[in-house]
Amino acid sequence: MTAVGVPQNKILVVFNKNRIPQTLQREFLQRTFDLPIENDSSDSIIKGIIWKNKYFELQLDLYIDEFEDFEEFVYEYCLDEMSELRSVIAGIIIIDDTYHFEDNKLVNKLQTDSGSETSSSFMVIGNFEGDYEEEDIAQWRFPSESMTNDEDIIAEYVPLDKHFRMEKNSLGDKVGVPGIKEKLDLHEWNPNCNIQKLDQIQPTHPPSNMDVDISAIINQLRDARINFQTHKDQEEAKSIATALAESIVVKQSADFSCPDI
Known part of the structure; x- marks a missing residue:
C-alpha cells in the first residue's frame, strides 16, 4: 500500500560511490532521463521529470543515492522505518562496475525482505564493467542461462559502456541506456501515477x-x-x-x- 495521496512514481537510482565517478553518474542520468546539460544532477532529488513515449507520458521523481557497502545499503533499505519510502518507489536502478553473481542474494533481499511495498516495483542492475563483446552482452542480458548457483534472479541486468555506444546486442535486445529506458516503458505503472495516454x-x-x-x-x-x-x-x-x-x-x-x- 502506497503512502496516502503520494503517487508511486519515484525512481531510486543508486551508484557505487567508490567505483562510479560523479561525471559518469551525471552523464548516465542526463542520457537516461533526458535531463538538460545544465541540470545539476548532483541533487539527491529531481522532481517533475517527464517520461514520454509514443503511447503515454507521466511525471517521475528521481531519488539519487550512493553506497560504499552494498550489503549495508540493502540492510538499511529493508528497515521498517523505510516502508513509507518503499511504498512510493516504482523501481530501483543499481549502477556499479564490479557487480558479480554472488551479489544475487543481496539483490533479491531488496525485494523479498522489504515487504509488500516493493511487490509492484522493478529492479535493474546497470553494469559498467569492462568492454563487452557481443557474446558477453547476450550473457549479461540473459544471466539465468549461464548461472551456476540456485538463486532465482529478480533483477534484470543491462550492460553499459562508459562511452554510451551500446544500443542492441546480437539478438536484437536493447542494452545500454536504451535497455534501461525500455524497463521504464514496459513497467506496469500504478494508476495513481496519472498516466496520460497519447496514442493507440x-x-x-x-x-x-x-x-x-x-x-x-x-x-x-x-x-x-x-x-x-x-x-x-x-x-x-x-x-x-x-x-x-x-x-x-x-x-x-x-x-x-x-x-x-
Missing part, C-alpha cells in the same frame, strides 16, 4: 512480401505490450490486442499465399 496502436495491412519481417513483428508486439498496459479499460485493451494479432495474421497469410496457377 492501429492495425495496418502492409503490402505482400515473401520476406517476413520478423523484427517488425517483434517491435509491434513490444509496442502492443506498452500500449496494453496503459489502458485501464480491460475490454478496450483486449480489443486492441486482438486487432493487432489479426493484422499480423493477415500479413503472414499474404506473405505466404501461393500464386494462382
